[in-house]
Amino acid sequence: MKITDLRATTVTVPLEAPLRHSNGAHWGRFVRTIVEVDTDEGITGLGEMGGGGQSAELAFAGLRPYLLGHDPFALESLRFRIANPTASLYNNRTQLLAAIEFACLDIAGKALGTPVYNLLGGKVRDQVEFASYLFFRYADTATGLGEVRTPDQLVEHALALKEAHGFTTHKLKGGVFSPAHELEAYRAVAEALPGDRFRYDPNCALSVEEAIRFGRAIEDLDNDYYEDPTWGLNGMRRVRDAVAIPLATNTVVVNFEQLATNLRDPAVDTILLDTTFWGGVRACVKAANVCETFQQSIAVHSSDELGIQLATMLHLGAVLPNLTLAADAHYHHLTDDVLVGGKLTYQDGRIAVPDGPGLGVTLDRDKLAKYAELYRELGDYPYDRDPGRPDWYPLVPNTDWADPS
Ligand SMILES: [Mg+2]
Numbered sequence: 001m002k003i004t005d006l007r008a009t010t011v012t013v014p015l016e017a018p019l020r021h022s023n024g025a026h027w028g029r030f031v032r033t034i035v036e037v038d039t040d041e042g043i044t045g046l047g048e049m050g051g052g053g054q055s056a057e058l059a060f061a062g063l064r065p066y067l068l069g070h071d072p073f074a075l076e077s078l079r080f081r082i083a084n085p086t087a088s089l090y091n092n093r094t095q096l097l098a099a100i101e102f103a104c105l106d107i108a109g110k111a112l113g114t115p116v117y118n119l120l121g122g123k124v125r126d127q128v129e130f131a132s133y134l135f136f137r138y139a140d141t142a143t144g145l146g147e148v149r150t151p152d153q154l155v156e157h158a159l160a161l162k163e164a165h166g167f168t169t170h171k172l173k174g175g176v177f178s179p180a181h182e183l184e185a186y187r188a189v190a191e192a193l194p195g196d197r198f199r200y201d202p203n204c205a206l207s208v209e210e211a212i213r214f215g216r217a218i219e220d221l222d223n224d225y226y227e228d229p230t231w232g233l234n235g236m237r238r239v240r241d242a243v244a245i246p247l248a249t250n251t252v253v254v255n256f257e258q259l260a261t262n263l264r265d266p267a268v269d270t271i272l273l274d275t276t277f278w279g280g281v282r283a284c285v286k287a288a289n290v291c292e293t294f295q296q297s298i299a300v301h302s303s304d305e306l307g308i309q310l311a312t313m314l315h316l317g318a319v320l321p322n323l324t325l326a327a328d329a330h331y332h333h334l335t336d337d338v339l340v341g342g343k344l345t346y347q348d349g350r351i352a353v354p355d356g357p358g359l360g361v362t363l364d365r366d367k368l369a370k371y372a373e374l375y376r377e378l379g380d381y382p383y384d385r386d387p388g389r390p391d392w393y394p395l396v397p398n399t400d401w402a403d404p405s
Contacts, residue, residue: 001111003070005038006100008060011371012378013306014335017146018138018387020402022175022203023394026053027381028140030304030330033057034338034368037103039072043110045103046363048308049095049276052383055375059096072104075282083279094255094279101280102312102359109358116315116359120285127350128317129326131199131224132167133302134158134189135333136176138388149177149404151188158189161332162196165346169197169224169326175205178401179214190221197326201227204251207397208238215243224248224299224325225270231396233258237267246270250301254278259287263294270325272301275312284316292322300327307331307339310351311359318353338367 012029019026033056035047049056066082083097109116117123134157139147148157158170170189174182182202190198198221206214211229218226225248229239233252240247246269253262254277262268271291273284284300291298298320300313310331317327326349337343340362344351354360386392389402 001043001071001073001107002040003037003067003072004040006060006064006067007036007038008057009034009036009368009372010055010057010375011306011338011368012375013337013371014374015333016335017140017148019135019173019330019333020137020176020386021135021173022205022398023384024382024386025138025388026304026383027387029378029381030306030334031055031375031380032304032306033060033099034306034308034363035060035099035103036363037067037072037100037107039107041111043107045072045106045110046308046359046361047099047101047103047106048306049099050304053381055380056096060099063093063096063100067100072107075101075104075280078104079279095276098276098278098280101282102275102308105281106358113357115353115355115357116281117318117353120281120315120319123318123353124321125318125353127347127352128300128314128323129169129350130167130329130346131169131171131326132158132161132165133171133173133328133330133332134161135173151185154185155188155192158193162193165332166348166350167346168195168349169199171199171201171227171328173201173203175202175398176402177404179206179210181401181404183214183217186218187221197222197224199224199227199248202229204228204231204396205394205398206230208235210397211235211239212242215239215245219244227272228252233262233267237265240267240269246297248272248299250274250277256287256290259290263290263296270297270299272299272328273316274301274303275309275316276303277301281312281316285319288320288322297325298322299325302328302330304330306334307337307344307361308359308363310344311354311361314351314353315359336367336371338364338371340364
């Protein structure tokens with residue numbers, strides 16, 4: 001089989017409300033690039049990529065000469081063809097490789113009439129558990145609804161998400177307000193949901209000393225882990241020495257070099273595997289296998305996703321014996337998806353792994369056209385800017401917090 005064409009379409013899908021984070025915000029929408037890879041056997045595979053609020057169409061157009069004529073089953077050679085680790089110093093294509101790998105796995109599964117999980121060793125579970133992924137939010141500009149700023153609003157939001165989707169694990173994305181405000185909010189959520197489990201992620205915004213202070217102040221809660229409280233392996237190692245909670249990262253162990261470094265000189269306990277950041281589903285499976293060998297815990301990271309990328313996270317979660325922690329997804333903050341049948345649904349905090357051939361999801365062409373039009377209307381947005389504080393940008397570590405009053 002040979003790849004005969006590659007099409008990329010940028011779409012914008014609205015969120016319920018803008019999601020705030022330590023670098024800025026998702027401005028009320030996700031901008032995602034949907035990739036379709038065609039073959040000479042009439043099978044088309046689906047991929048997806050983000051890009052910090054910006055289109056990746058041009059980057060995919062640049063890959064055409066590399067991909068046309070390539071066998072979609074030849075995934076190891078694809079890796080070296082477009083993301084050779086030394087050439088990548090110049091062209092940095094890891095995330096593009098990931099989107100193409102998703103599409104090739106989709107093609108391979110469709111060609112063989114089997115789900116992607118069967119190409120990855122077979123599933124060991126039928127559903128993947130997810131955490132609620134709580135954000136501080138601005139109100140939606142159209143409806144004026146959805147603001148999450150105070151501890152009371154955060155608790156109300158967490159209870160509503162639990163009611164709607166059945167989550168029993170709750171992650172708070174912080175790094176927006178002062179540590180004192182976020183500590184009060186995190187503890188309020190834990191108090192309101194006895195018996196559930198929690199994780200806090202300020203996206204590396206805290207100094208080592210502040211991270212230690214915050215970590216010690218939540219040690220009594222039922223924390224899965226404390227995610228990227230500070231920046232860098234060396235900072236994380238200092239926090240880990242001082243706080244009795246496992247540390248997790250999706251920022252400083254995102255490739256095999258860093259994984260090896262962390263195993264030789266541990267700084268982080270839980271590796272959050274992202275099918276985009278690591279360069280594909282298969283890279284995540286390989287990393288998970290290394291982690292299994294070294295008894296290093298794992299979970300599945302969310303770098304924002306529509307249903308195609310969510311499907312890659314589900315197939316990944318399905319095949320990992322050592323996945324004992326809930327995955328993260330931004331997915332429930334979306335108002336819609338580009339899949340036939342609409343958004344995939346949570347049942348008791350879990351999403352069923354698709355059993356159809358390939359990734360097991362189908363593109364809704366009307367929705368694709370509708371949200372491509374919305375992208376043309378609204379354009380890009382800067383993921384690393386806060387619409388409420390246009391002149392602000394964070395230092396690392398940050399001390400200039402948003403005002404919650
Ligand atoms: Mg994180």
